[in-house]
Amino acid sequence: MKKLFVLLIIFFAFISLTPMLIDDPGYISIAMSGMIYELTIYTAMFWILFVFLIAVLFFIFLRGGFRFSLGTWNKLAYASKRRGIKDFEKGVAAYILEDYVQAEHLLSKSSTPAKRERIGYLLASSAASKQSLRSNTQHYLGLLDNIGNNVKNSNLESVLVSIKLLMEHDDFVKARAMIDEHHKFIGHDARLLTLDINLSLIEKRFLKVVESLVLARKQKTITEETIKQWEEEAFYGAFNQQLTEKNEEELSHYWNSLSNKVKQRETVVFMYCKVLAAHNIIKPLNKILLPVIKKGANIDFLKAMRSLPLEKPDELIVVVQKYVQKDPSNSLWLSCLGHLAVSSEQWDMAEKSFDSLVNLAENQYDNVDLLAFAQTLQHLEQFEKSAQIYAKLH
Numbered sequence: 343m344k345k346l347f348v349l350l351i352i353f354f355a356f357i358s359l360t361p362m363l364i365d366d367p368g369y370i371s372i373a374m375s376g377m378i379y380e381l382t383i384y385t386a387m388f389w390i391l392f393v394f395l396i397a398v399l400f401f402i403f404l405r406g407g408f409r410f411s412l413g414t415w416n417k418l419a420y421a422s423k424r425r426g427i428k429d430f431e432k433g434v435a436a437y438i439l440e441d442y443v444q445a446e447h448l449l450s451k452s453s454t455p456a457k458r459e460r461i462g463y464l465l466a467s468s469a470a471s472k473q474s475l476r477s478n479t480q481h482y483l484g485l486l487d488n489i490g491n492n493v494k495n496s497n498l499e500s501v502l503v504s505i506k507l508l509m510e511h512d513d514f515v516k517a518r519a520m521i522d523e524h525h526k527f528i529g530h531d532a533r534l535l536t537l538d539i540n541l542s543l544i545e546k547r548f549l550k551v552v553e554s555l556v557l558a559r560k561q562k563t564i565t566e567e568t569i570k571q572w573e574e575e576a577f578y579g580a581f582n583q584q585l586t587e588k589n590e591e592e593l594s595h596y597w598n599s600l601s602n603k604v605k606q607r608e609t610v611v612f613m614y615c616k617v618l619a620a621h622n623i624i625k626p627l628n629k630i631l632l633p634v635i636k637k638g639a640n641i642d643f644l645k646a647m648r649s650l651p652l653e654k655p656d657e658l659i660v661v662v663q664k665y666v667q668k669d670p671s672n673s674l675w676l677s678c679l680g681h682l683a684v685s686s687e688q689w690d691m692a693e694k695s696f697d698s699l700v701n702l703a704e705n706q707y708d709n710v711d712l713l714a715f716a717q718t719l720q721h722l723e724q725f726e727k728s729a730q731i732y733a734k735l736h
Contacts (some may be wrong), residue, residue, distance in 0.1 A: 426455025430462060442469040446478065459489055464503050475644050476511045483507060498527060498534070505537050509544075517541055526556075530560040539572055548579035573609045581617040590623060611648055619650045635661050635678075644678055648710055652685040659686065666695070673699055673706035684714050692718040700731075709735055 368643025379468035433448030446469035467482035481506055501524055508517040521528075521538050528535050535557060540550045555573060558564050582719055584593040597605070603647040604610055611630060618627040634643055635658060652658070659682045680695035696715035699707050712735050 422455050425573040426452045426457075428452075430456040430458055433462070433467065437465055437469055440472075440585060442472040445469040446473070450482065451561055459564070460486065467507055468503065471507050471510055479511055480505055480513070489702055492661065498524070498531060499521075502533050502537065505541075509537070509541060511722075514541060514544060518545070529557055532563045533557075535561065536564065543572070543575055543579070546579060546583070548576050548583060551576035551582055570609055573607070574613060577610050578616060581614055582620075585617060590621075594626065608640070608643055612643065615647075615650060619652050622653050624654055627652075631658055632661065637638075638665065638674075641674060644674060647678065648681040648714075650685075652682065655682045655685050658682055659688075659691075670698065671702060673702055676702075677707065677711050680711065680718075681714055684718060687721075689718055689721045693722060700734075 398646070421501060429448045429452035429507055433445050433452060436442075436448060438447035446466050449462045449466040449469065453459045453466065456462065463482045465487045467479045467486070470478035470482060486500075486504060501520060505517050505520050508514070508520070517537075518541060521534065521541060524534065528538055535554065539551055539558065540552050542548075542554065551572060555569065555576065558569055558572065580596070581593060584596045600610070615630055617626055618630075634640055634647075638644070659679065662679045662682060665672065666679055669675065676695050677700040680692050680699060683689070683695060685691035690716070696707075696711060696718060699711060700715065712731055716728045716731040716735075719725070
């Protein structure tokens with residue numbers, strides 16, 4: 343290549359110096375459109391050879407240099423994208439390794455160059471959320487909104503992540519707006535339904551949750567335990583709202599409006615009793631509890647009754663005492679009587695019931711019984727014995 347370059351320099355130098363060394367270089371006349379162009383033979387040779395040389399170089403470029411030039415251009419043009427993809431992959435790895443500071447930094451700067459804005463901003467906002475950086479989280483979610491964060495422009499999963507992050511940072515208004523925008527998917531996607539129910543509970547829209555529980559029970563991916571938790575909170579809130587925001591009559595009307603199937607659910611019945619007991623509404627409360635006690639078959643419900651704040655359980659005590667008299671060694675009725683006695687502050691009755699209970703064989707009591715027994719003994723100023731009962735708690 344160097345030799346060719348030197349030869350070309352010598353050749354062009356010869357062409358340019360020859361006219362100066364020869365007195366009569368010779369001329370060529372070219373007539374075109376009434377114009378005559380005159381140039382020396384050496385000048386003509388120069389331009390012919392120059393054009394030929396350009397043609398040769400162009401041919402070489404097309405044949406061997408084009409690939410090299412295209413590859414070089416690609417390297418230069420896409421260097422930023424390749425670097426962005428590399429940083430993006432590092433950011434994802436850092437997120438998996440729970441290095442959220444590094445993950446946020448890499449993902450936020452590489453999302454655009456790597457052409458991965460949607461997933462990049464989602465992961466960056468999640469990484470910021472893991473660090474409790476609310477402003478950063480909102481910033482990345484805002485960038486998502488700018489590129490269109492909805493099912494039409496992306497996918498439902500991106501929407502779900504955004505809603506979850508908004509809820510984690512108490513931005514309930516935006517979360518509700520996104521859920522309402524995609525409300526048509528609630529009946530078909532258990533994940534969106536779950537977010538809707540959780541947000542509704544936060545918003546204290548208990549009646550809406552009660553209605554949504556019908557859909558929740560049709561979803562195979564939602565566990566019975568989760569539904570039970572929702573049911574407890576939703577019905578307790580709904581009953582309490584009817585009473586506190588309206589009146590006792592409206593509460594009764596709402597209870598009666600429920601279907602028989604719903605009113606047979608133990609959780610729903612207990613939440614109704616809990617609201618009635620908390621507000622000392624005795625008559626409708628006893629109307630529900632007395633049949634349960636008389637049947638004596640629902641052991642779980644009878645145990646749950648121990649947590650009810652019953653201020654005037656006199657009618658209930660009379661019924662339970664009959665069972666205790668028939669079967670003095672029945673742990674269920676001894677426990678029930680003891681707790682009812684504590685609620686009505688009949689400490690002697692409570693002590694006798696719990697004492698009989700703890701002296702039964704095979705420890706037929708639990709921590710709830712022991713705690714109530716210890717508190718009873720404190721009220722009776724039997725502190726040493728109370729300490730002994732507390733020591734049994736496990």
